Amino acid sequence: MxxxxxxxxxxxxxxxxxxxxxxxxxxxxxxxxxxxxxxxxxxxxxxxxxxxxxxxxxxxxxxxxxxxxxxxxxxxxxxxxxxxDVEQKPLSRAALETLSIIAYHQPVTRSEIEEVRGVATSKGTLDVLMEAGWVRMRGRRRTPGRPVTYGTTLEFLDHFGLEQISDLPGLNELKGAGLLSSNLPPDFSVPKPRDGALTEDEDPLEPDDAGDDLLSELNTAQDPDKN
The missing domain is CATH 1.10.10.10 (Winged helix-like DNA-binding domain superfamily/Winged helix DNA-binding domain)
Structure with a gap:
């Protein structure tokens, strides 16, 4: 040969x-x-x-x-x-809004999600998204309190048929699909999703601390007075 x-x-x-x-x-x-x-x-x-x-x-x-x-x-x-297909319980409006905010704004903290939505984010909402495997904790923001940041997962890409997070539809595509009103303010925009490694304002989560961080986040979500 x-x-x-x-x-x-x-x-x-x-x-x-x-x-x-x-x-x-x-x-x-x-x-x-x-x-x-x-x-x-x-x-x-x-x-x-x-x-x-x-x-x-x-x-x-x-x-x-x-x-x-x-x-x-x-x-x-x-x-x-x-x-x-196994029938899945549809996501609540709160979960859909939260997932959309995380997808387009990641890395994002719980307080930033609440700022965009205008309401508090409950423990159950983040639970559902993380149990589905679509959202994960990314790291800690380098700001006072060191809040946890959230982002999407590989399972999110796979479920929604995306090669990468940047394939999410932009403003014109969302309008064309009828998901956004055509009478939006002139300065309205859809953020370009960010993907990949931690950003400059994030530190990685320590494996042993991840559970404690999540518990702290969720307890705070249950009791807004702790903010």
Whole structure:
């Protein structure tokens, strides 16, 4: 077997391994999850691109979720599987508003969420969003009191079919979908969502302190007089 044939066999094997790993995975996988199973010099980005092209017109597509990838039912066929979906209790208006604020304004503290909404944020609202896996604690703001900041998760992207948080609809798209009135003030704008690493005004949460921080946040939400 000459060198070209050997290279072709290794490349084919890498593609098959990648395909199998992503097909069997319960959640999206990133390059670091896949690398140990591939040959030493495998070009993971190129392999993923080839798989995406291979499945572009198939019943399932290889989609990107943040920096990770997963096989998902082709969007135009998703209606066929809706009858098998587990029925989920719809989010309350308060939860939807809170989720939207976190998605577009992240990183955001509970007090900042309340400032945008104009009302207090209850313990149950944050509970529901975090239990759904759509919202997570990001870090601590470098301000007095060191409040916890919140952001969206990979599960949020996956559930709503987004590659990255910047794919959230902008002002014109929201107007076109009828979700915003066309008679808005001239200075009205929709913030550009921020994604990725901690910002300059955030510090990471210590793993051992995360539970205590959440408990403190939620207790404060129950008793506004503690603010």
């Amino acid at each position: 000459d060198q070209n044939d050997q290279h072709s066999d290794i490349h084919t094997r890498n593609l098959r391994v990648l395909e199998a790993l992503l097909f069997a995975a319960k959640e999206p996988l990133g390059a670091e999850d896949l690398r140990p199973f591939l040959s030493e010099n495998a070009d993971i980005a190129d392999l993923l691109d080839q798989l995406q092209q291979r499945y572009q017109h198939a019943g399932i597509n290889l989609v990107r979720r943040g920096e990770k990838f997963a096989f998902r039912t082709a969007e135009d066929l998703s209606y066929l599987l809706r009858r098998d």
